[in-house]
Amino acid sequence: MDNCMDDKSALLIVDLQNDFCPGGALGVSGGDEIVAVINRAIAHCISRRLPVIASRDWHPSKTTHFREFGGLWPPHCIRGTDGAEFHPELRLPENVIVVSKGTDETHDDYSAFHARDSQGRRLAEILSSLGVSRLYICGLATDYCVKETVLEAARHHIDITVFTDAVRGVDLNPGDSAKALAEMESSGAHFAEVLNLLE
Ligand SMILES: [Zn+2]
Numbered sequence: 001m002d003n004c005m006d007d008k009s010a011l012l013i014v015d016l017q018n019d020f021c022p023g024g025a026l027g028v029s030g031g032d033e034i035v036a037v038i039n040r041a042i043a044h045c046i047s048r049r050l051p052v053i054a055s056r057d058w059h060p061s062k063t064t065h066f067r068e069f070g071g072l073w074p075p076h077c078i079r080g081t082d083g084a085e086f087h088p089e090l091r092l093p094e095n096v097i098v099v100s101k102g103t104d105e106t107h108d109d110y111s112a113f114h115a116r117d118s119q120g121r122r123l124a125e126i127l128s129s130l131g132v133s134r135l136y137i138c139g140l141a142t143d144y145c146v147k148e149t150v151l152e153a154a155r156h157h158i159d160i161t162v163f164t165d166a167v168r169g170v171d172l173n174p175g176d177s178a179k180a181l182a183e184m185e186s187s188g189a190h191f192a193e194v195l196n197l198l199e
Contacts, residue, residue, distance in 0.1 A: 004198050010051040010132040011041055012123075014112055014139030014146050016090050017056055019083035021140075025076040028141050030168045032087060037166045038138050039091045041194045051130050052093050053123070055112035055145070058084060058100035065108050077102070099123055110148035113156065124156045134159045138194070142169030143176040150184045161190040 005011070016038065018024045021031040045052050057077035065071040077084040079100075086092065099115035099122075102108065109115070113123045127135065135158050139146060146167050153160040162184060169177025185191070 005050055009134040011045045012135050012137045013054045015057050016087050016139050017077050018085050019076040021087055025074055025083050028168050028170055031140050034166045035087050035089045037194045042091055044197050046093050053097045054092055055099045055115045057102045059102045060105055063105045110145045111152045112149040113152040136161045138163040138166035142167045143180040147180040150189050151187050154187050161192050163194045164191050165193040165195055
């Protein structure tokens with residue numbers, strides 16, 4: 001298990017947005033408990049000058065992703081609303097790279113590899129331009145966006161490590177998160193804990 005991120009590494013924080021935290025439109029139990037842990041991972045990256053990328057769900061108000069229009073979910077993370085903002089205690093660095101997904105009216109876009117930055121670049125393109133081949137992932141939710149991102153990383157030949165103490169799951173069906181972690185492990189993902197990172 002790594003206790004330090006090397007210079008080919010970046011941190012990806014998945015969807016740490018108000019609507020996915022307790023009290024939000026689609027609150028994940030304990031979603032806010034991982035903010036302090038993630039802040040520690042961010043500090044680790046800042047001290048090593050490693051890139052920090054934050055993905056966000058950035059939906060239009062009408063999308064087939066929402067129950068009302070045939071999808072699975074109540075409305076959440078509608079762009080421009082408070083629910084779509086990052087958790088207020090998340091200490092993102094000034095040079096954070098924000099990538100947005102779910103911006104189309106017909107796509108769920110669970111994977112952060114579908115997200116684009118303000119210049120329209122997709123995540124894989126951003127990583128390659130930064131010379132990043134190892135992604136450390138944390139955020140919400142284990143059984144949806146984190147899982148889909150991890151499974152897609154293998155297709156882009158990105159080595160991936162899940163910070164297991166900095167993710168939380170929806171568990172729509174009991175055990176979904178545990179199942180998701182097992183799937184990630186079989187896809188080749190490594191597991192580590194932020195609390196074991198060297199300062
Ligand atoms: Zn969504």
